[in-house]
Amino acid sequence: MKSFWVVSLSLWVGFFTVQCQAKIKEAFTVQKVAPGLYFHLGNHELPNRTNHGAIANIGFVVGKQCVAVLDSGGNREQGRLLKEAIEKITDVPICYVINSHVHPDHIFGNRSFKENGVQFIGHKNLARALQARAIFYTQRAVEQLGINLTLQDIVLPDIAVTDSLTLDLGGRILAITAHGSAHTDNDLSVLDENSQTLWLSDLLFVEHLPVVDGSLKGWLKELKGLSRLQVKRVVPGHGPVLVNWRAALQRQESYLSLLLREVRAMIKEGKFIEQAIAEVGQNAAGQWALFDVFHKKNITFVFAELEWED
Ligand SMILES: [Zn+2]
DSSP states (O other), X not given: OHHHHHHHHHHHHHHHHHHXXXXXXXXXXXXXXXXXXXXXXOOSOOOOTTTTTOOSOEEEEEOSSOEXXXXXXXXXXXXXXXXXXXXXXXXXXXXXXXXXXXXXXXXTTGGGGOSTTOXXXXXXXXXXXXXXXXXXXXXXXXXXXXXXXOGGGOOOOSEEESSEEEEEOSSOEEEEEEOOSSXXXXXXXXXXXXXXXXXXXXXXXXXXXXXXXXXXXXXXXXXXXXXXXXXXXXXXXXXXXXXXXXXXXXXXXXXXXXXXXXXXXHHHXXXXXXXXXXXXTXXXXXXXXXXXXXXXXXXXXXHHHHHTOO
């Protein structure tokens, strides 16, 4: 009898896993942003046991000699689906996987691309950030995402970008920039010079509330520099590709400036973090997806950042 229940349970678990995989597969499509540049649009969801952390925008650029992957996905399976999508579109080999930053929804598909001839590229601070968070991230993946993620899924960069790096994919140049601490302390952006498309990843959130995990003041500074760029379109880390991208950048800047202003004022008045969480920026609720979860986290982060400033 016991074996009956074990078999039944394992059949159900197996059925559930197949259902989840089918759901991911069904949802996985790539769109052409410009000739040779493709992206998969993520959903505005928290990472959970249904989406297994596959929620961010990911994509790739095809040159004459090389393909560069722009973030590998939120888990091994999504990485594999992205790889399949690339192989359907081109025979050109994958030479590079560019990791925009440390967050799991962007880079936990890395292992599906790990083979000879593929080089992983990240910000000079990425390796340190990955090492610091590896155990936490792998434990959380098992508990919250229901996926078996091990330390082997943490792929450290082969090439670390200190300021900037130019990649030639064969008739196609990618200009990679390592930014100062902003969304995280290891953000890269990638400019595809051919199509004048700027892959901003989580330096820009569209619709989804911006999440501060590096430096609020640093992010505002980076946004000033980005707003001066002349590019045709941008790809955010979450939300649609934009041609009229300056408005989205300003919208994000307004939210981050509001955090800076209001949290700073509360600290000057000697108020505590609990009051800040209850009062700061409530007018912005309803304007962003996932506001309730990430706004509180942002205030907590920003309070710590601003508490000791002169
Ligand atoms: Zn992120």
